[in-house]
């Protein structure tokens with residue numbers, strides 16, 4: 001099984017994903033990290049040089065590769081904008097169990113105020129930008145997600161406990177009618 005995490009930049013996908021994988025003993029992969037290895041520079045630099053659409057093309061390719069194959073096991077942290085492309089939404093939903101890490105723009109702003117690594121948040125008014133992103137993307141995250149968790153306030157450990165419990169529940173559910 002592949003567990004994918006989606007949500008706004010700063011919602012905790014990388015942080016939660018890494019620790020979730022550790023707790024499950026599964027491999028962890030962050031699609032942003034795979035993309036950076038492939039392009040040989042930071043996503044920020046790539047955005048500045050080639051524009052967003054070129055970045056999205058690579059992202060789509062990487063998501064396809066990371067979710068291909070029916071026997072994949074792992075935790076996949078995605079980039080904040082992964083849901084923008086319908087092909088990504090479809091692949092993630094069909095090939096993995098998707099968790100939407102939902103946080104308010106205000107909670108994320110509080111966390112990311114001093115972080116210069118997110119290209120979409122480098123403008124004059126990052127909080128306003130986060131609110132726009134939330135408005136545009138919330139329906140897309142909700143569409144792709146099998147489960148939604150609020151990640152603005154709870155600690156990482158509490159969130160991990162909730163996600164692990166949900167995975168156990170849905171796993172036992174899926175075996176309910178298996179009499180073999």
Ligand SMILES: Nc1ncnc2c1ncn2[C@@H]1O[C@H](COP(=O)(O)OP(=O)(O)OP(=O)(O)O)[C@@H](O)[C@H]1O
Nearest residue numbers: 008009010011012013014015079080111154155156
């Ligand atoms: N539940 C949490 N409680 C407190 N801080 C958190 C929590 N989750 C994440 N953080 C912190 O918030 C920041 C952003 O988290 P993270 O990098 O995991 O977000 P992300 O969803 O992967 O963002 P991006 O889409 O930009 O990759 C980090 O500094 C992280 O340590």
Ligand SMILES: O=C(O)C1=C[C@@H](O)[C@@H](O)[C@H](O)C1
Nearest residue numbers: 009032043079080081119120
């Ligand atoms: O929210 C976004 O559109 C992005 C978020 C990051 O994870 C990166 O994937 C990239 O900076 C784009």
Ligand SMILES: [Mg+2]
Nearest residue numbers: 013014032077
């Ligand atoms: Mg991340």
